[in-house]
Amino acid sequence: MNVIEIRHPYHQDQLPDEPIVLVLGFFDGVHKGHQKVIETGRKIANQRGLKLAVMTFNQHPSIVFQKINPDTMKYLTSLKQKEEKMAENGVDFLFFVDFTSAFAGLKPQEFVDQYIVGWHAEVVVAGFDYTYGPKDIADMPHLAEYAKNRFEIVTVPKETLAGEKVSSTNIREALSNGEMEEVTAMLGTTYETEGIVVHGDARGRTLGYPTANIQTKASVRLPKEGVYVTEILVGDTWFPSMGSIGTNNTFEQNRPVTVEINILDFHQDIYGEHVRVRWVHYLREQVAFPSMEALIDQLQQDEKDTRTYFGN
Numbered sequence: 001m002n003v004i005e006i007r008h009p010y011h012q013d014q015l016p017d018e019p020i021v022l023v024l025g026f027f028d029g030v031h032k033g034h035q036k037v038i039e040t041g042r043k044i045a046n047q048r049g050l051k052l053a054v055m056t057f058n059q060h061p062s063i064v065f066q067k068i069n070p071d072t073m074k075y076l077t078s079l080k081q082k083e084e085k086m087a088e089n090g091v092d093f094l095f096f097v098d099f100t101s102a103f104a105g106l107k108p109q110e111f112v113d114q115y116i117v118g119w120h121a122e123v124v125v126a127g128f129d130y131t132y133g134p135k136d137i138a139d140m141p142h143l144a145e146y147a148k149n150r151f152e153i154v155t156v157p158k159e160t161l162a163g164e165k166v167s168s169t170n171i172r173e174a175l176s177n178g179e180m181e182e183v184t185a186m187l188g189t190t191y192e193t194e195g196i197v198v199h200g201d202a203r204g205r206t207l208g209y210p211t212a213n214i215q216t217k218a219s220v221r222l223p224k225e226g227v228y229v230t231e232i233l234v235g236d237t238w239f240p241s242m243g244s245i246g247t248n249n250t251f252e253q254n255r256p257v258t259v260e261i262n263i264l265d266f267h268q269d270i271y272g273e274h275v276r277v278r279w280v281h282y283l284r285e286q287v288a289f290p291s292m293e294a295l296i297d298q299l300q301q302d303e304k305d306t307r308t309y310f311g312n
Helices: 032-048 079-088 108-115 140-147 168-176 180-187 292-311
Strands: 002-006 020-024 051-057 093-097 121-127 152-156 191-198 212-215 226-234 237-246 258-263 274-284
Touching: 020 032, 032 051, 032 121, 032 152, 079 093, 079 191, 108 140, 121 140, 140 152, 168 180, 180 191, 180 274, 212 274, 226 258, 226 292, 237 274, 237 292, 258 274, 274 292
Parallel strands: 002 093, 020 051, 020 121, 051 093, 121 152
Antiparallel strands: 191 212, 191 274, 212 258, 226 237, 226 274, 237 258
C-alpha cells in the first residue's frame, strides 16, 4: 500500500496518474461500518481493474470547525493503526489529507473539482452520512449536482448491530461504559491501544503482582477506568494478562490515570518496549481498599477470574 500525505494546495505529481476508485471517510476505528464502505470500493475496483484509494484526514475536522484543542482529542485509532487496518482491507493508495483551515475553507464544488475529479476518480464510494462541507448542501444526496456526470457515486447504507447503528460515536460510548464485548462486535476485532513500558513505583511487585506500566499518548482513547481481562503484545507474541486503568487511590489520592498490565506467568524485563494491549473483558470497577491485605485478596480474585476467562 502506498501512503501519501497531502497538504492543501497539493501538487499533481503527488497523485497516481491513473483512474481510481476513491473511498471517502474519516474512519476512526475502521469499524464494521467503515469496513463495509471499503469492501464496497474494493469490489468495484476489482470488477473494473482499477486501484482502490482511500482519502482520510490526519486529524478530526472538529479541531478546525469547532476550534477544539488538538491535545484533548481522543481517537479510537492512531494514524499508524489506521494505516495498518487500511492495508488489511486491501487499499492500494491511502491519502492522509492535512485538515487545515485552508482545506476546510473549500466550497463543496471546489472540493469535488480538486479532490475527486482532480484525483482521477472514476467511482466515488462513501457512507450515507459522509459530508464534505455544510451538511445541508454538502451531503451524499447533493454530490451528483457537483459531480456533473464526471464520476459515478456509490452510497453505502448504515451498518447495524442488534438494531443499533455501528458508529465511532457508539463505540466511544461503549468504551466509556466498559462494554468491551459490544466494542468488539462493532469493531470486528478486540479494541487495542499501544504505548511504551516505563518505570512505575514498583508497588505491584511488593504485592506479588508486578505490572508493566504503559505510557500512552494523550490522544489515545482509553476504556472506562477499571480492571480488565487483557492481552499484551511483547515482541511478536501475545500474552494473557490482566490490566488496570485508574488512579490507584488505595495508596495515594489524586494520582494521574495510569495503565498497568500484569502479565500472567511472565518474568521478563520489558522496560522500554513498545507494546500493544487488547482490552478483552471488563472485570470490575476501581475502588480504594482499606488495607494492603484486602487489595491482595482482590488481586488474587482478579487473577482467578482472568484465568477462568481465558480457560473458557
